[in-house]
Amino acid sequence: MEVHGHTVRGVDVGPETRCRHYDSELDVIAIRFPCCETFYPCYECHLAAADHEPERWGDESGGGARASVEGSGSADRTGAEDEGSADRTGAEDTGSAMRTGAEDEGSEERTATGDDADAVLCGICGTVLTVAEYVDCDDRCPDCGAEFNPGCRRHYDRYFASELFETSA
Numbered sequence: 001m002e003v004h005g006h007t008v009r010g011v012d013v014g015p016e017t018r019c020r021h022y023d024s025e026l027d028v029i030a031i032r033f034p035c036c037e038t039f040y041p042c043y044e045c046h047l048a049a050a051d052h053e054p055e056r057w058g059d060e061s062g063g064g065a066r067a068s069v070e071g072s073g074s075a076d077r078t079g080a081e082d083e084g085s086a087d088r089t090g091a092e093d094t095g096s097a098m099r100t101g102a103e104d105e106g107s108e109e110r111t112a113t114g115d116d117a118d119a120v121l122c123g124i125c126g127t128v129l130t131v132a133e134y135v136d137c138d139d140r141c142p143d144c145g146a147e148f149n150p151g152c153r154r155h156y157d158r159y160f161a162s163e164l165f166e167t168s169a
């Protein structure tokens with residue numbers, strides 16, 4: 001099933017990502033599983049349609065897409081100030097210190113497997129929310145205002161590692 005340009009797999013998937021298991025007014029999201037990078041309306045659709053065990057966002061173990069966080073190499077260079085004190089014709093100091101203000105650019109580049117992963121598709125407008133946005137959205141699409149099923153909260157642990165949502169308890 002194509003929903004707003006995204007492929008959503010599952011059982012009896014409808015145009016707004018409802019499925020055989022969840023087909024109420026509010027069941028209009030699909031969740032992307034990190035194991036296969038595919039949207040499914042629900043956990044049970046993944047069980048039915050995929051040939052492997054599901055993985056959760058935020059889990060680092062489990063074979064598939066692994067978060068390769070490179071935490072080393074903290075280049076902390078304190079730029080030594082050059083004092084070009086060569087050949088001073090004995091005048092007064094005119095204080096012409098050339099300062100090369102080297103600003104550290106912390107380049108934080110993480111593989112999207114945590115709460116910044118694009119994981120939830122709104123079946124109404126096609127917006128894709130990150131895990132963090134979804135956990136934070138008060139059961140409403142921040143883009144189109146469609147209501148999401150608040151009951152999904154009970155199943156967060158099926159889709160997301162607990163540290164991704166436990167802050168909003």
Ligand SMILES: [Zn+2]
Pocket residue numbers: 033034035036037046050052053054055
């Ligand atoms: Zn999968």
Ligand SMILES: [Zn+2]
Pocket residue numbers: 010011019020021022041042043044045
């Ligand atoms: Zn389903």
Ligand SMILES: [Zn+2]
Pocket residue numbers: 122123124125126127141142143144145146
């Ligand atoms: Zn929406």
